[in-house]
Amino acid sequence: METLIIIIKIILIGVGTGFFSIAMEADKEDLPINALLASICYGAYVYILSLSDNMVIATLIATLLVSFLAIYLTRKRQKPLQIYLVAGIIPLLPGFNIFKMVLGFVNQDFTEILVNANLTIQILFAIVMSIIIASSITTMLKKIKIKV
Amino acid sequence: MSKNLSLALRAGEIMLKNGSETYRAQNIINLILKDKDIIDKNITIIGTAIIITVQYADQPPITMTKSIARRKNNLHKLSFVSKLALEYNQGKSDLLKLEEGLEAIDISITYPVWMKVIATSIATALFTLGYGASLAGALAIFFITLLPAYLIQYFMRQNMPFFLSNILAGAVISFLSLITFQFYPEMQYNKMISSVIIILTPGVMAVTAIRDLVNGDFITGASRGIDAIILAAGLSIGVGAVLSLYLFISGGVIWKL
Numbered sequence: 001m002e003t004l005i006i007i008i009k010i011i012l013i014g015v016g017t018g019f020f021s022i023a024m025e026a027d028k029e030d031l032p033i034n035a036l037l038a039s040i041c042y043g044a045y046v047y048i049l050s051l052s053d054n055m056v057i058a059t060l061i062a063t064l065l066v067s068f069l070a071i072y073l074t075r076k077r078q079k080p081l082q083i084y085l086v087a088g089i090i091p092l093l094p095g096f097n098i099f100k101m102v103l104g105f106v107n108q109d110f111t112e113i114l115v116n117a118n119l120t121i122q123i124l125f126a127i128v129m130s131i132i133i134a135s136s137i138t139t140m141l142k143k144i145k146i147k148v
Numbered sequence: 149m150s151k152n153l154s155l156a157l158r159a160g161e162i163m164l165k166n167g168s169e170t171y172r173a174q175n176i177i178n179l180i181l182k183d184k185d186i187i188d189k190n191i192t193i194i195g196t197a198i199i200i201t202v203q204y205a206d207q208p209p210i211t212m213t214k215s216i217a218r219r220k221n222n223l224h225k226l227s228f229v230s231k232l233a234l235e236y237n238q239g240k241s242d243l244l245k246l247e248e249g250l251e252a253i254d255i256s257i258t259y260p261v262w263m264k265v266i267a268t269s270i271a272t273a274l275f276t277l278g279y280g281a282s283l284a285g286a287l288a289i290f291f292i293t294l295l296p297a298y299l300i301q302y303f304m305r306q307n308m309p310f311f312l313s314n315i316l317a318g319a320v321i322s323f324l325s326l327i328t329f330q331f332y333p334e335m336q337y338n339k340m341i342s343s344v345i346i347i348l349t350p351g352v353m354a355v356t357a358i359r360d361l362v363n364g365d366f367i368t369g370a371s372r373g374i375d376a377i378i379l380a381a382g383l384s385i386g387v388g389a390v391l392s393l394y395l396f397i398s399g400g401v402i403w404k405l
Contacts, residue, residue, distance in 0.1 A: 009278045016274030022267035023297070024352055025222040025258040042278075078234065079227040080172060081359065086351045095346035096279070099338060102384045106391040128358050135362045 006046060013091045014039030020090060026083050033073065034087035041066040042091040055119065059092050060126040067134030085131065094123040150210055151243055153202050156180035158250050160191075160198045161214050162229050167221035169356050170365040173198070176229060179237040180246070195368050218307055221352040224258040261301045268297040268347060275343035281336045288332070289340040292324040293347075300348070310375075311382045317348060318386020326394050341387065350379045 018035030026034060045062035052058060066088030074081045097116045104112030156177045163173040170193045177191050177200060188203040196216040203209040232249040235241045241249075259267075273290040277283070296317035303313030321344050325337050353376040360369030 009280070012274045012278035016271040016278060019267045019274065020271035020347060021223075022259055023264045023271070025224045025264075027224050027227055030223075030227075078230065080168065080223065080230060082167070082169075082352055082355050083223045083227060086355050089355065090346060090351055091275075091278075093346045093349050093351065095344075095349065096338065096342040098345050098349075098380070098384060099342045099387070102388040103338075103391065105388055106395055131355065131358050132362050135359065 010039050010043045010046065013042045017087050017090050021087055024086065026087070027079075030079070030083055034084065037066060037069060037073075037084055037088040038091050040069065041088040045092055056122045056126050059123050060130055062092060063089060063127050063130035064134055067131050068138075071134060071138045089127060092123070092127060094120045097123070150202075150212075152180055152183055153200060153210060153212055155243060155246055155250065157198060157200055157212050157214050158254075159229050159233055159246075160193070160200075161216060162225060162250060162254055164193070164196070164198065165216045165219055166225040166229075167219060167223075167352055167356055168226050169359045169363065170368045171360070171363040172226075172230075176233045179233040182237055193365075193368070195371050220304055222258060223352070225253055225256075228253045261298070261305070264301055265294060265297045269293040272343050272347045275346060276340050279339045279343060281339040281343075284332065285335045285337075285340050288328050288335060289343060292321060292328070292340070293344055295324070296320045296344070296348070311378055314348065314379050314382030315386040315389075318383040318388075319390045320386075322387045322390035326390065345383060345387070348383055350376045353379070 014035040017038030018031045021031050021034040041062050044065050045058045048058040048061050049055065067085060070081055070084035070088055073079075073084045097120045101113055101116035101120060104110070104116060159180055160173045160177045163176055164170075168176075173193055174191050177198075178189075181189050181191075181200075181202060183204070185204045186202055187205050188201075188209070190199075190201040192199040196219070198214045198216070199211065200213075201209050201211040229250070232241070232246055232253070236243075236246045269290045272293040273286040276289045277286045281289075299317050299320065300313050303310065303316075321341060325341055328335065329337055353372055357369050357372035357376055360366075360372060363369075
């Protein structure tokens with residue numbers, strides 16, 4: 001039952017990203033792909049989080065996975081990378097930690113501010129590093145003429 | 149002869165003002181400037197300015213510049229201009245078709261505002277459910293997001309400051325959430341507001357900034373990154389300001405998570 005609930009949540013996040021792609025003005029044919037990418041990314045995040053209980057590691061690996069997938073789709077469909085990359089990353093953004101940080105400011109709870117600011121920065125850094133690693137690897141492979 | 153130069157500039161302009169990375173806009177311009185008579189070309193893009201210098205055989209160099217006043221994010225336009233430039237480069241279309249295509253895509257509307265507003269609200273509601281809130285919470289956040297999502301679209305169309313729109317959006321979300329909280333205290337507002345923050349965070353801008361930095365366009369990347377941070381901060385300031393006001397009026401701690 002618990003697994004089913006997690007799967008439903010992953011699907012909901014995916015469909016939500018599909019709808020949000022409309023606000024980002026993505027092509028109609030890309031909407032289901034974006035939904036699928038977001039589901040894969042969030043699914044990977046949830047799975048790694050269940051194994052390691054470390055949000056930063058889970059974000060790093062999930063973003064790395066979605067970055068490679070997005071780069072592959074970009075090459076295959078001849079479209080800009082942002083279309084697929086943003087869709088995959090959205091579910092991993094640390095919105096809850098940002099909110100808790102704001103709440104810490106409001107309640108003058110400095111421990112809450114520090115803990116959440118630290119975690120938010122770490123998660124954002126993990127996202128940035130994953131994109132950089134994936135982009136650099138594919139650029140390098142492209143340069144040495146290896147088909148990805 | 150300078151026709152393809154002006155079209156290349158136009159394509160670059162559409163790319164940049166719709167949120168493209170610098171190197172991609174440069175690639176598009178390069179694809180269009182494929183004329184055999186061109187003996188030298190130089191494309192410089194810094195932030196919101198494009199400078200192209202082209203030298204045709206037996207002619208002095210021609211330089212054209214374009215400054216981009218306003219940037220937004222439209223992934224459909226990026227993908228369409230890329231397709232047009234590629235088709236032109238591969239000889240599948242001519243300058244006339246390219247010009248018509250660029251003209252059409254520049255003024256086109258991908259989705260109407262009402263659709264974007266409703267899509268944003270549905271996305272927020274689904275995210276709220278996905279993060280474990282109740283159905284009632286998701287329904288509430290759907291209606292709460294309608295106004296801020298419209299505000300953001302309205303500010304964008306009126307060319308008003310983005311920062312202000314995000315502060316206002318954050319404040320409205322916070323205010324409406326607090327009103328709902330008065331009637332239904334059992335709702336998980338932390339998850340609701342978190343979902344809105346995730347959805348309204350400038351993800352496209354942040355990713356573009358990272359890609360620019362990776363490709364060595366440090367000035368553009370840094371300016372975009374700062375832009376994204378300011379926008380995200382605006383949202384948090386809006387949320388925090390209303391929560392602080394509520395705390396000041398009511399006294400005590402708002403929520404303990």
